Amino acid sequence: MARSTGTRYGTARLRTVALIGVDGSGKTTQAHRLAEALAAAGHPATYHRNAGGRRWLGRAAHRLGRPDAQGLLGRDAMLLVESVLRWLAIAMALLGCLFTGRVAVMDRYAACQYASLRAHGGQRWERLIRAAYRVFPQPQVTFLLTVPPAEAYRRIERRGTDQESLPYLTAADLAYRTLPESPSFVPIDGDRPADQVAREIRAHLAEWVSVDDEPDEPGPQRYRPWLPGPVTALVPIHALPWTTGPVAIQARP
Numbered sequence: 001m002a003r004s005t006g007t008r009y010g011t012a013r014l015r016t017v018a019l020i021g022v023d024g025s026g027k028t029t030q031a032h033r034l035a036e037a038l039a040a041a042g043h044p045a046t047y048h049r050n051a052g053g054r055r056w057l058g059r060a061a062h063r064l065g066r067p068d069a070q071g072l073l074g075r076d077a078m079l080l081v082e083s084v085l086r087w088l089a090i091a092m093a094l095l096g097c098l099f100t101g102r103v104a105v106m107d108r109y110a111a112c113q114y115a116s117l118r119a120h121g122g123q124r125w126e127r128l129i130r131a132a133y134r135v136f137p138q139p140q141v142t143f144l145l146t147v148p149p150a151e152a153y154r155r156i157e158r159r160g161t162d163q164e165s166l167p168y169l170t171a172a173d174l175a176y177r178t179l180p181e182s183p184s185f186v187p188i189d190g191d192r193p194a195d196q197v198a199r200e201i202r203a204h205l206a207e208w209v210s211v212d213d214e215p216d217e218p219g220p221q222r223y224r225p226w227l228p229g230p231v232t233a234l235v236p237i238h239a240l241p242w243t244t245g246p247v248a249i250q251a252r253p
């Protein structure tokens with residue numbers, strides 16, 4: 001019988017994966033898909049929406065006749081509220097996964113808050129917020145989903161649940177690319193069909209799935225969505241058609 005060793009890269013265990021990027025880049029779509037794929041491959045995972053409250057505060061602001069959350073609270077107060085709410089959300093998510101042993105699939109992480117501060121002109125808070133967020137471990141892998149700001153804008157308009165301006169999305173896009181930690185992000189071109197993007201994300205994470213990870217019993221569970229089928233399962237991951245270069249995995253714990 002095969003022994004399951006969990007979701008591992010060498011001796012390290014996959015605990016946290018983060019998806020970051022501007023609004024409309026596809027984080028939520030891909031994070032849900034990734035959590036489902038991990039679970040289907042026998043690696044229990046939980047999706048976490050690490051919201052900063054900007055969307056629901058924006059809806060509240062609308063009801064009160066203000067244009068958005070920032071119009072309601074003011075820029076600095078909004079950035080601080082967002083930073084606190086996101087900090088709490090990340091802390092709860094990490095604690096939950098610590099107790100359950102599940103992989104945390106993070107829809108946004110600390111870097112999103114640093115980018116938000118920069119894109120909203122709140123740089124003077126960055127040192128303070130970074131100090132507060134330093135308690136959080138680096139995710140083993142952080143995917144930066146990239147789409148042209150104009151495409152992100154179109155998607156948000158179609159979604160219809162919130163609003164972002166094109167200049168803001170452009171500033172946020174630049175902020176992500178220029179964060180000091182950006183060299184450690186795995187960039188993923190999100191301006192492609194969602195299936196293709198999901199496959200590339202899974203291909204990067206395939207390095208973490210031990211060969212011992214086959215489930216004990218044969219049957220439907222043996223399907224491993226990391227790879228497209230039994231024939232290609234024997235092909236080295238670097239040779240698969242959707243990989244664009246060496247598999248990039250960040251610092252291991």
Ligand SMILES: Cc1cn([C@H]2C[C@H](O)[C@@H](COP(=O)(O)OP(=O)(O)O)O2)c(=O)[nH]c1=O
Nearest residue numbers: 022023024025026027028029155159193194
């Ligand atoms: C991933 C993806 C999403 N969408 C849609 C779904 C959503 O309504 C919207 C934004 O996607 P979403 O996953 O919510 O992005 P984010 O979490 O980064 O804000 O765009 C597309 O039209 N094409 C895509 O390839």
